[in-house]
Amino acid sequence: MATVIERDGIEVVPAAPAEAPFRRFVAEFAESRLAVVALVVLAMIIVAALAAPLISPQDPYDLNQLDILDGRLPPGAESAAGFTFWLGSDDQGRDMLSAILYGLRISLGVGVMSAVIAVLIGTAAGLAAAYFGGRIDTLIMRIVDIQLSFPAILVALILLAVLGQGTGKIIVALVTVQWAYYARTVRGTALVERGKEYVEAARCLALGHGRILFRHLLPNCLPPLIVVATVQVAHAIALEATLSFLGIGLPITEPSLGLLIANGYEYMMSGKYWISFFPGVALLITIVSINLVGDQLRDVLNPRLRK
Amino acid sequence: MTVFIIRRVMQSILVLFVMSLLVFVGVYAIGNPVEIFVAADADQAERARVIAALGLDKPLWEQYLLFIRNAVMGDLGKSFVFNQPALGLILQRMPATLELAFTAMVIALALGIPLGMYAGFRPQSRIAKAIMAGSILGFSLPTFWVGLMLIMVFAVELGWLPSTGRGATAEVFGIETSLATWDGLSHVLLPALNLALFKLSLVIRLTRAGMRENMLMDYVKFARAKGLTMRRVVFVHVLKNIMIPIVTVVGLELGSVIAFAVVTETVFAWPGMGKLIIDSINNLDRPVIVAYMLITVTMFIVINLVVDVLYSVLDPRVRLADMKG
Numbered sequence: 001m002a003t004v005i006e007r008d009g010i011e012v013v014p015a016a017p018a019e020a021p022f023r024r025f026v027a028e029f030a031e032s033r034l035a036v037v038a039l040v041v042l043a044m045i046i047v048a049a050l051a052a053p054l055i056s057p058q059d060p061y062d063l064n065q066l067d068i069l070d071g072r073l074p075p076g077a078e079s080a081a082g083f084t085f086w087l088g089s090d091d092q093g094r095d096m097l098s099a100i101l102y103g104l105r106i107s108l109g110v111g112v113m114s115a116v117i118a119v120l121i122g123t124a125a126g127l128a129a130a131y132f133g134g135r136i137d138t139l140i141m142r143i144v145d146i147q148l149s150f151p152a153i154l155v156a157l158i159l160l161a162v163l164g165q166g167t168g169k170i171i172v173a174l175v176t177v178q179w180a181y182y183a184r185t186v187r188g189t190a191l192v193e194r195g196k197e198y199v200e201a202a203r204c205l206a207l208g209h210g211r212i213l214f215r216h217l218l219p220n221c222l223p224p225l226i227v228v229a230t231v232q233v234a235h236a237i238a239l240e241a242t243l244s245f246l247g248i249g250l251p252i253t254e255p256s257l258g259l260l261i262a263n264g265y266e267y268m269m270s271g272k273y274w275i276s277f278f279p280g281v282a283l284l285i286t287i288v289s290i291n292l293v294g295d296q297l298r299d300v301l302n303p304r305l306r307k
Numbered sequence: 308m309t310v311f312i313i314r315r316v317m318q319s320i321l322v323l324f325v326m327s328l329l330v331f332v333g334v335y336a337i338g339n340p341v342e343i344f345v346a347a348d349a350d351q352a353e354r355a356r357v358i359a360a361l362g363l364d365k366p367l368w369e370q371y372l373l374f375i376r377n378a379v380m381g382d383l384g385k386s387f388v389f390n391q392p393a394l395g396l397i398l399q400r401m402p403a404t405l406e407l408a409f410t411a412m413v414i415a416l417a418l419g420i421p422l423g424m425y426a427g428f429r430p431q432s433r434i435a436k437a438i439m440a441g442s443i444l445g446f447s448l449p450t451f452w453v454g455l456m457l458i459m460v461f462a463v464e465l466g467w468l469p470s471t472g473r474g475a476t477a478e479v480f481g482i483e484t485s486l487a488t489w490d491g492l493s494h495v496l497l498p499a500l501n502l503a504l505f506k507l508s509l510v511i512r513l514t515r516a517g518m519r520e521n522m523l524m525d526y527v528k529f530a531r532a533k534g535l536t537m538r539r540v541v542f543v544h545v546l547k548n549i550m551i552p553i554v555t556v557v558g559l560e561l562g563s564v565i566a567f568a569v570v571t572e573t574v575f576a577w578p579g580m581g582k583l584i585i586d587s588i589n590n591l592d593r594p595v596i597v598a599y600m601l602i603t604v605t606m607f608i609v610i611n612l613v614v615d616v617l618y619s620v621l622d623p624r625v626r627l628a629d630m631k632g
Contacts, residue, residue, distance in 0.1 A: 142318075146322055149607065149611045150566075150604075150607055151562065151563040151566035151567065153566050153567060153569065153570070154566040154603060154607070157569065157584070158330075158600050158603075158604075160588075161584075161588050161596045161600065162330075162333035163333075234447075238449050241449055241451075241452075242449060242450065242451055242570055245451045245570075245573075246451075246569070246570065246573055246585050247585065247588075247589055248585070248588050248589075258451075261451070261452060261455065264455075265455065265574075268455055268458060268459055268463065269458075269463060269470065270463075271459075271463055271464070273459050273463075276452070276455050276459075277456070277459075280449070280452035280455070280456070283449060283452065284447065284448060284449070284452070287447045287449070288443075288444070288447045291443070291446070291447055
């Protein structure tokens with residue numbers, strides 16, 4: 001705590017020496033070794049997903065490279081052509097490692113895409129509710145409350161039952177499920193921020209609504225939004241996998257991790273575990289590492305916990 | 308109080324109305340209702356009959372009223388696959404789902420409270436840390452994948468329990484339940500455990516937090532100073548206090564357990580409502596889909612209404628905050 005100087009009966013707190021906020025953020029984040037490991041793992045997953053066509057041993061969807069005779073080989077088995085299936089192969093003779101790398105791409109893509117759209121919609125709604133108040137606030141928050149009173153999976157299920165299958169449709173369903181969380185978070189923060197002096201100062205300068213909302217309020221609402229977004233991306237990925245497993249999510253042309261797991265379901269009973277097991281492990285590692293990073297972000301960005 | 312209840316009931320009716328409108332628009336405006344309510348192999352006469360029955364020649368608002376009237380009278384069309392009224396079909400499957408959800412809740416509480424109490428009592432011990440790490444996993448593991456792994460380990464590899472389906476049922480107090488026979492119990496164990504996992508993690512965390520908070524309270528020190536054994540203080544005095552939040556949250560989560568049963572039922576081929584809706588979506592059995600949507604939405608609105616009213620009875624602050632808003 002900085003020393004307090006008293007001048008003319010008014011307490012003056014000298015500004016703390018300038019410290020690069022980003023550096024402090026990094027230092028605080030690194031306090032938890034587990035979170036750093038999770039971040040590294042997550043970065044590796046993202047790189048692997050982006051570089052899937054370059055690093056995967058096989059193009060799993062090029063039928064010329066597949067041999068049905070290599071179907072359902074256990075992990076570590078070698079094909080007649082001398083190709084090693086490190087994680088086994090599925091019923092089509094597809095290398096599971098390659099299929100998982102390609103599947104990660106789709107799972108992460110759909111998860112991130114839906115989160116970005118949901119953030120935009122939710123933030124706009126939450127900011128509008130907090131800034132304008134009154135009827136707009138009541139209306140938006142009632143919709144949010146009502147939607148959050150239904151479980152996410154039920155909302156997604158009903159939407160997909162009506163809309164049908166498809167990549168665009170599952171993104172619509174995921175966005176519908178998620179936007180309310182962002183709206184509630186942003187509104188809560190923005191309500192607190194709105195009462196602060198800098199907003200009043202901006203109003204006194206007769207700045208427009210748009211400028212105050214986006215240049216002044218929004219940047220100060222970002223920390224909790226980032227935390228919620230991290231956790232929600234993990235939720236979105238898990239929900240997409242669940243819906244795809246149930247056969248109502250992504251179409252078979254977009255084989256995400258959930259579809260890979262569903263594909264192995266029927267072979268499970270005969271003890272061929274690897275077709276479902278390894279995509280599930282990939283999904284699990286992704287979700288756990290996102291959650292661990294999110295947990296640490298919450299601790300670092302929460303001003304109440306700051307020493 | 309009365310004003311609050313009336314307002315909440317009005318709001319529920321409004322939500323029900325909006326939802327029915329959405330379902331109606333989804334089914335009638337986006338899709339072609341003739342295709343929806345007539346099987347693909349129906350002949351011309353059947354088509355004409357359905358068009359007349361649905362009143363498709365009338366204006367849209369009249370069609371909506373007809374749809375609502377049919378729904379209220381319990382006529383939601385016939386399933387293409389089972390050739391039975393859709394409503395009856397769903398009500399027939401409901402006991403299996405409720406049984407599964409109930410068993411899952413019991414497992415979550417029976418395991419979660421003792422584990423959470425231990426983790427809160429000795430937070431620094433290795434076992435407590437293991438319990439908490441397990442609860443993080445429970446939150447992160449996708450339910451359907453855990454279900455597959457349970458089948459693989461206990462049904463395929465070890466062969467201890469049956470992998471799919473519902474076992475023999477017996478009648479207890481007029482209710483058909485599989486909890487009354489050994490065969491039924493062995494069938495329900497794996498799916499219930501699967502469904503319970505997420506709630507188990509939640510109960511562990513709640514109990515642990517409550518335990519840690521309560522152990523620092525003065526009444527615990529006083530009871531100890533009076534010479535009561537630690538055992539008695541924890542299991543009588545503290546336990547009573549941590550039960551309050553647990554009971555509330557568990558009540559609130561019951562609805563989500565029923566919704567998530569969709570996943571578990573599909574994995575374990577459990578013949579409940581959830582399996583029915585997924586099969587119906589895959590078979591394009593739309594009357595069943597429409598009936599399921601209307602029934603579950605109504606069910607959730609009623610659950611939410613009851614929870615809201617109970618809450619306002621238990622905690623007057625909720626009521627006051629609402630009146631101001």
